[in-house]
Amino acid sequence: MPTRVHEFAWPDRVVVGTIGLPGARTFYLQVRAGTQMVSIALEKQQSALLAEKIDEMLDQLITVEGNPFSVPTSTPLELVDNDQLEAVQEQFRTGAMSLGW
Template sequence: MPVISYELPDRFVAGAVGQPGERAFYLQARSGRRVTSVALEKFQVTLLAERLEELLDEVRRRGGDDAPVPAATPSELLDDEPLDQPVEEEFRVGTMALAWDPEGEQVVIEAQEATEGESAEPEVGDDDPAIAVLRVRITAAQARAFAERALKVVAAGRPPCPLCGNPLDTAGHVCPRQNGYLG
């Protein structure tokens, strides 16, 4: 399987297709007319966004005033547009890896195809020809914008139960904190 690589793409976003409660989540990279979409779970989007923010904050803390990392998302990079259509899934993401490239001052994100026996932790640059990989290199400012949008996309779903935090359906849900009573 190929390594699908994007160096400073025109666009790299997380997005969802469908109605809350039935949404499918994607990472999507675009350079010119070339578009790649990979499917992943909602929790993976959340974890990626949170880890990106942690990585950027750490690089900023270590670099002090000279750090190439903005404290907030630059307004010109805000992206609330829907995913590019048609969304054609290349593969479903299993494991992800995240790294900071100090020489290029870029964030490297790798999303690897899900496999049957995922037990080993992935390493950035560890290429297995049997596994498809989406590798994206973006600036720190693009990473801030990605993380902000990803968290908004996740939050746009069903509201959480105030007691247990599980998503509420339109008819309520069976809340474990209410001993299984419909809440």
């Protein structure tokens, strides 16, 4: 199967959410930039590991000398996103994932 790459330079929204009842939920990574939206199904463990690795990357980014980006030590209230997933059209289910900065 060919590798799929979805690249968003500066997305409007990135969220992991679920559809379904506990024990029968499907987890999704959803990214939106303007009218472009991608919904990717993933396993519960993948969503937890993704959150952990993003947290580690942000912790490292805080320490980078000359970093032009402002990285807060905790999530500002105005950036907390507990809203529902937008209309989900599953593009594919994840296999191996990589994360880079």
